[in-house]
Amino acid sequence: MTGARPSAAPSAAPVLVLGMHRSGTSCLAGCLEEAGLWLGEVNRAASFNAKGNRESREVMELNDDVLAGVAGAWDNPPAQEPGWSAAHRARLDALVDAYPSDRVWGLKDPRVLLTLSAWRERLAPRLVGTFRHPLEVAASLRRRAAAWRSEMTQEHALNLWRSYNGRMLDLHAREPFALIRYDQPPELYRARVRQIARDLGLPAPDAIAFLDAELRNETVDAPVPADCADIWARLVGMDKQARRED
DSSP states (O other), X not given: OOOSXXXXXXXXXXXXXXXXXXXXXXXXXXXXXXXXXBOOSOOOOBTTBTTXXXXXXXXXXXXXXXXHTTTOBTTBOOSSXXXXXXXXXXXXXXXXXTSOSSSOBEEEOGGGGGSHHHHHHHHOOEEEEEEOOHHHHHHHHHHHHHHTTOOOOHHHHHHHHHHHHHHHHHHHHHSOOEEEESSSOHHHHHHHHHHHHHHTTOOOOSOOOOOOGGGOOOOOOSOOOGGGHHHHHHHHHHHHHHHHHO
8 A cells, every 4th residue: 555654653553534425535535645655556636636536536435335234335434334245345355454563554434434343443543534514515515416416405414514513512412522714814723733733643744735725616705504503513612722832
């Protein structure tokens, strides 16, 4: 596998990057890779991610297959987390065993929020999460769907935002982990990423160049929809608290 240089603490647990689709998971993963996290063979260029979505196809396909086992999908989250078959667990074992043991490694796939139990059992990972204004996420999802000659309604997009971020908040309440807001000024974002990297024991550089604010295709100056307001307020509050503590 190829990717970032070895980090200073190869015995540390792997890192899972969590968050809703179109919420900065690719950016956070790329920044952490620049800071020393090994991602391996991941997508590094895509039509809707100029620097790549930083996802392993094997990880994505495994999560898709687990979800399909309960008639779910990334855009149709099951009400309950799906169970993992013996065959799925064998694929997970083979995938994890392929990562090097001399580097701190991590992976990113928003679907992990929907299939997390087996990943946690197998890896005992450290977690980091990212979030973004729901209307920006909805606009990005709908623009991508249109480019794929598909359609996504605003209601569906916001329902997905609530589902993913609600799960992330439930997990955070049980096991706190670092959260970062994607749609904030670049200097604040970079400072927060550097602190997260240091907390993970990564040899973070003084400058994080991966973030490119010009690649944010959707910016919204509008109130958060009422049915997203509670989740949004909790996420923003956690991000502000973390920045005060940095």
